[in-house]
Amino acid sequence: MTRTFLQSDELHDLVAEQFGSHSRLTGLDRLTGGTKKGVYRLGLDDQTTVILYVWSAGENYWPPSPAAPDDPFTDASGAELFAANHAALSAAGVRVPRLIMLARDRRYLDADIALLEDVGGLRLEALMERDPAAAASPLSALGDALRRMHTTFGPHYGKVAAVTRGEASQTRRTEDIIVDRALGHLDAAGARDPRLADAHHRIAAHVHRLRGRVAPRQTYALVHGELGPDHVLVTPTNEPVMIDFEGLAYFDVEWEHAWLQMRFGEAYLALHPVDLDPDRLELYRYAQVLSLIEGPLRIADTDFPDRQWMLDLAEWNITKALAAI
Structure with a gap:
């Protein structure tokens, strides 16, 4: 398949609604390492950054494979799982990136998305x-x-x-x-x-x-x-x-x-x-x-x-x- 990744002009409404109409996107970097979702760092004109997750077919490199229905480790991707798991880890006292917004209604992009705190890039x-x-x-x-x-x-x-x-x-x-x-x-x-x-x-x-x-x-x-x-x-x-x-x-x-x-x-x-x-x-x-x-x-x-x-x-x-x- 021909993959096209996120472009800056697609994020105007998201940035305006989440950070104010005065905010401007100054940088968009697709981060490497993910195989099931797109991970992007957004730079804003107030010198802050946030992380954007994008769950879409174009960001997922994995072809389907057969699996038992009760195997909990198959198809482990998606905004619903992310939201439930974020809540469970937070409740257990595990430090995870702060969730700013999660949208599954496709009002910003033709994909499920989440905005998260940028905790830095040091692994x-x-x-x-x-x-x-x-x-x-x-x-x-x-x-x-x-x-x-x-x-x-x-x-x-x-x-x-x-x-x-x-x-x-x-x-x-x-x-x-x-x-x-x-x-x-x-x-x-x-x-x-x-x-x-x-x-x-x-x-x-x-x-x-x-x-x-x-x-x-x-x-x-x-x-x-x-x-x-x-x-x-x-x-x-x-x-x-x-x-x-x-x-x-x-x-x-x-x-x-x-x-x-x-x-x-x-x-x-x-x-x-x-x-x-x-x-x-x-x-x-x-x-x-x-x-x-x-x-x-x-x-x-x-x-x-x-x-x-x-x-x-x-x-x-x-x-x-x-x-x-």
């Missing part, structure tokens, strides 16, 4: 690489926020919006959802890579072995879904601010910690993790490896601009998946 990931000592304080504060999330429990697993509306119901064990998800990713990735096709039966058997060790449990807490140091901004006062949280769900905390361990590496222990079930954690670790093969291979088939990065990510995880068997 925790960059700070950890540049100055590990300076990253210690926001890492510790992020760990405190995660403990608040991971001790905020819901009656069922599922997307926060669905649980809040009373539409989520517990139909099967969470580990079975993850097994189905992992095997679906294996099928799709095997169709794109012959090494995975050849190892399909051994990988599937390994997934089932891991599943067999997991004891039943029905305790579901708030999890971000894919939290890495690139999903945390650090303010000038060293506050960690969580972003990209449309995938927020009530689920097993081991799903979160499998991702945190992978993304934070040696800094993981600075996050003060809650107690975890090692068997559940091991299953979820391997399922996420398969996810990080299938997803990157699928988006690499599109016009995503950094295709090679996705292919390299898939290759890294193919090596991990095969090494485990």
Whole structure:
């Protein structure tokens, strides 16, 4: 598809209504990193800036994929999810960008949009690489926020919006959802890579072995879904601010910690993790490896601009998946 991104002249009414008819837009920068929504920094003539989220087909690089209806981590994008999750994180005492306005009536653009506080562009990931000592304080504060999330429990697993509306119901064990998800990713990735096709039966058997060790449990807490140091901004006062949280769900905390361990590496222990079930954690670790093969291979088939990065990510995880068997 031919993608056309937001232009300054499309934002006149939005700026005038939200900031006053005297306000003028002086800058519009599309920020990199997003694959499901457009993220823009708007500069105003009073020298302030705000962030604009745009949910539209033209901003979403992901092609559709089959998924189980009770998998809370599929289709995790959209203004409705953003609004529900923003409220849930705020209630749990987690620092997120202040929401200025959310519009789903298309009165400004032919898309759902949200205006947010601009907390700056410093990602925790960059700070950890540049100055590990300076990253210690926001890492510790992020760990405190995660403990608040991971001790905020819901009656069922599922997307926060669905649980809040009373539409989520517990139909099967969470580990079975993850097994189905992992095997679906294996099928799709095997169709794109012959090494995975050849190892399909051994990988599937390994997934089932891991599943067999997991004891039943029905305790579901708030999890971000894919939290890495690139999903945390650090303010000038060293506050960690969580972003990209449309995938927020009530689920097993081991799903979160499998991702945190992978993304934070040696800094993981600075996050003060809650107690975890090692068997559940091991299953979820391997399922996420398969996810990080299938997803990157699928988006690499599109016009995503950094295709090679996705292919390299898939290759890294193919090596991990095969090494485990």
